[in-house]
Amino acid sequence: MLGNISLDMFVMRKKKSSYVIALLMFGAAVVFSLIEKVTMSNGSEGADGTFISVFTSNVSSCCLFFGIFFVMFACTDLKNGYIKNVAGSVSSRMGYILSKETALAVYILLALAVNALGAVVGSTLFLNGIGDLDASDFIVYIAELYVLLLGFMSLIVFFVFLLRNSTGPMIIAVLLGTNLFGNTFYRLIAMLLAKADIEFNSNYISVSGQLASVRPGADGKDILVTFAVGAAYIVIFNFLTWCAMEKKDIA
Amino acid sequence: MSEYILKTQALTKRYGSFAANDSISLTIRKGAIYGLVGRNGAGKTTFMKMICSLSKPTSGSFELCGETYPQLRRARTKIGNLIEAPGIYAGMSAYDNLKAKAKLYGTDDRKKIEAILETVGLANTGSKHAGSFSLGMRQRLGIGLALIGEPEVLVLDEPINGLDPTGVAEIRETIKRLNTERGMTVLISSHILSELAKLSTDYGFIDKGCLIKELSEQQLLDDCAEFVRLNVNDRQAAQGVLRRLGITEITDENGQLHLTDCMERTDEITEALVKGGIRVYEIAKQGIDLESYYLELIGKE
DSSP: OHHHHHHHHHHHHHOHHHHHHHHHHHHHHHHHHHHHHHHHHTTOTTOOOOHHHHHHHHHHHHHHHHHHHHHHHHHHHHHHSTHHHHTTTSSOHHHHHHHHHHHHHHHHHHHHHHHHHHHHHHHHHHSSOSOSOOHHHHHHHHHHHHHHHHHHHHHHHHHHHHHOSSHHHHHHHHHHHTTHHIIIIIHHHHHHHHHTTOOOOGGGGSHHHHHHHOOTTOOHHHHHHHHHHHHHHHHHHHHHHHHHHHHSOOO | OOSEEEEEEEEEEEETTEEEEEEEOOEEETTOEEEEEOOTTSSHHHHHHHHTTSSOOSEEEEEETTEETTOOTTGGGGEEEEOSSOOOOTTSBHHHHHHHHHHHHTOOOHHHHHHHHHHTTOTTOTTOBGGGSOHHHHHHHHHHHHHTTOOSEEEEESTTTTOOHHHHHHHHHHHHHHHHHHOOEEEEEESOHHHHHHHOSEEEEEETTEEEEEEEHHHHHHHTOOEEEEEESOHHHHHHHHHHTTOOOEEEETTEEEEOSOGGGHHHHHHHHHHTTOOEEEEEEEOOOHHHHHHHHTTOO
């Protein structure tokens, strides 16, 4: 397992897309700072010109980049056939998947750090710098984001190994990363439920909905729901991936 | 220790009602180059995938490097494979491709990786991306990847497919070297049977998912033994002359005499027959090659 993680970390270091995606996130944070400045100068509401405002806006939009990278990384071995060199040598197929997820988990942390750095640079250049930052709120927020992104990653990895291609998972990554799916499908469900006099927002318990709405300083209940949703996605989709991998042969 | 490195027992792989491999029981000796012969779709790749733990048998079992399926903890690390096309990272150099897999085994020592590059003839590729390699270079890199972890068994599925004659010769020499210098057991499949015949010490013939025959190089040579084809005006009289020469293995087939164990005596035979007043219309050496042998086995023209 350690050898497998080492392999995946090495491959991640060698992949250009690892750097391109991180650079895009950094650039997006700087651009968001500029947008924030313009929004503030127009006197629009909701823009407060702080680091945290830039960071939260950027992270929500960067879910798309995360989704794309998850697909690209998880799919590489399947597409180039490298999986045949490795999968037979590992004692369990799930070990092979978990090592990929470990590498991606490290990448998420690094990418969040790059996002933060971009937001710091952008807010220093165009706004009022970092400003007042409630460290404890920010740490809880980062932890929520991290768990949600791990849940999102587990879902994407499942679809990659279920479908064994990149097209389907990429479409899913885009739909969820941009929360298009949540804005349409879940809204439709809410409308149908409303007809039966049931008020329930299913987007609230979806990882994409949570990623789009998670903010620092949330109340205890919301934080709990966020962690529960992330953890549930991690457990459920890893179990499903295990089922898909154990049953299927390596093509 | 068993003299066999691989033993399969009624190994079967089914996809629905279709049996890609049907009850295959074969044995591979340590240090052998085992040629798996069969046409496309015969079940060679399926068999190899099961041995390499890439595919799960529907039924049956196998013993690999002293361990029995599915408990193959150590055996998994003793087998290297190149199944179908080589799986390589196109954006990485040959060195990095090998280093990536070496990390899996915790053996990413520079000298070891360079030694493998040397073995497969890719030592001078430097930082050139594997994506720009020729087909032959890719195949050799695939073999290099299979050599990571110093395996005892090398499983090569159609390693010479699509290669030019030089590439084929290079791969053949590499495999021979690995077998003789490192004592590596090789399981190789190809439908280029003339090439397989130059390498293999043992053969398994597979058709429609079934192992139809298994034999050693010597047994194959015996089975494919060359004979002298003799076309004469009087076969009865000719047989008498031949017996007086001590040639006893004579068969009469389709109006011709087939003589074995007298390959070097055609001049003597001709002279004796002519002296005996027999007209010799034709005398020719004949034998069957691996391809004909295989086609005969599966009952094809």
